Amino acid sequence: MNLSRRRFLEYCGIVAGTIGLTPEDLLGLNEALANPSAPEVIWLHGSSCTGCSVSFLNYISDTAPESVVEVLAGSINLTHHATVMTFAGESCGAVLEHAVKHGNYILVLEGGVPTAFDGLCCVAYSYKGREITYAEVVAEMALHASHVVCAGTCSCFGGIPAAGSNPSGVIRVAEHIAPVGTINISGCPANPNWVVWAIVQLLLGNTVALDSDGRPTALYTQSVGQNSKTTIHQTCPRKSSYQNNRATDIDDTVGKCLVNLGCRGQWTEAKCNGCWNGTEGNGHWCIGVNSPCIGCVEPEFPSSQSFFQSYSSGS
Template identity: 30%
Template sequence: MAQRIETFYEVMRRQGITRRSFLKYCSLAAGALGLSPAFAPKIAEAMENKPRIPVLWLHGLECTCCSESFIRSAHPLAKDVILSMISLDFDNVIMASAGEQALAIIEETIEKYDGNFLLAVEGNAPLGEEGMYCISGGKPFVDELTRVSQHARAIISWGSCASWGCVQAARPNPTRATPTHKLPGIADKPIIKVPGCPPIAEVMTSVITYMVTFDRLPELDNQGRPKMFYSQRIHDKCYRRGHFDAGQFVESFDDEGARKGYCLYKVGCKGPTTYNACSTIKWNGGLSFPIEAGHPCIGCSEDGFWDKGGFYDRLTGIKGFGIDANADQIGATAAGIVAGAAAIHAGVSVVKRIASKGDDA
């Protein structure tokens, strides 16, 4: 028998949060999710009545930057999400207990809430050497992940590691690090990708807020990312976009253009090819984001961003030509060969023609 879980509202009140503050928080959550103010009472109603969703947060091959980002969420505060909205039952890196005591919680959650808890995955599982490159609790992480996934309601792939593979899956990927959705044996459950290295804190907490409030998954795009945060490119909302359209670019990091805050396109900014919310939500409580700090976007929320050549190159590096080359180097070489061949062919044609005319005479 599942014991009754407290609602968000009960937990908040128990923590001494007034009803007035609670309602303010609901309005803020509605705003963060891009909903109209009319949704604030719905959020409040959901929080007053719905039990908190248990979440198991597993860590594979990762650097914990997702967790670091998550605990810095300002709107809503991560502590609100962890303490009031979800029941974060297991998370290796921030839980107090350790060892067998901690691992027992996974079993307990599976038993109590089979099919009703959320599985959050940070990092990915390597398949090489039967998963031996990542051992968690004495067993290959891939086994633990696929087993727990069978009992979850939905899976959240935190960060680029779980979503795409990220640095450990970069060429030549010696450990065969594999993103969640490509793992053989992963349960056929909805997978929500929240890519980024790390993802924006507010994006992470808002995805969870949405799921607990509306009791459904956020709308996803073709690649499994929540549309509310990943439907536009950094470029589409970039405050330097005016300089892009004008044709004003930073040519090198110490030039006049860099000082004037021109567009970073020519120094390799991946904003035009990166779907994320950095240019609107920004980072560290809305303080800034890479382009605002004068650095090009490296496209960290895109698939395989490590394998596209230099972060400071405009054109993508293409493998398979001995050394890295870009489309222009390959294309110009091909065009040069074709033009050269045509010229030689023309020369030979003329010579043959003259020679054959000589025969006629």
């Protein structure tokens, strides 16, 4: 595929405000992409529904460039992504082996790591007559990566695959590859803009400040007043309805606080209200479309508590 770097820069220019890129960032990105030694991006899939990739694909398709294939394969040198690549088996293994030998790649991981049954619950590919598990390839490739980015709550914290009885023994990536650090872009699915933001920051050589859960503070830490963190609840446009105008039925939610329908916004830190689905503004996130916040960016997600069970603490 022949894609100019101009198309990727055009995309970054369009969404610069939503993903926090300054004019200086765009200039630096242009210089980084002009460098023939720009790092490869290796994107691997473990225990997940591939929803983060699907969300990314759906988002990019409505803007320039037209697809995530164009962005990653043509602009930032994606060499492996199971959802969009055409090769498999020996060819797949050869690409990953080559990357490990040369290093200097960004490793993006989507999905938790199954550890039960010697990791055979999730086989990433077959190579030289042997099945290579996701657990094995993640451990090997993380050692040689310049950075490790976890896309989605499953890879960041275990998510849905690690919930309940967890018979496949799924754990979060950071636990599996410790002490190698990870940049966690949590969410179910991860916000496509945030994934782009993380990759762009790494291409620019910028240091990414992280919170105690390994998430970029630029994306997940909101503040109200001086030096005070806050939650989605504190910046929710429905906060004024918390005391006296709570929804009690899913058919009657417009303008009402959704806490009695299980909203977890009181415990959730993320800038979801800034941009979702490629559009800025409060109308394009979960609460904006009359759905409770399910706390999908948090380490405890999904938890054992029903999404529709009332949460009454907070203010």
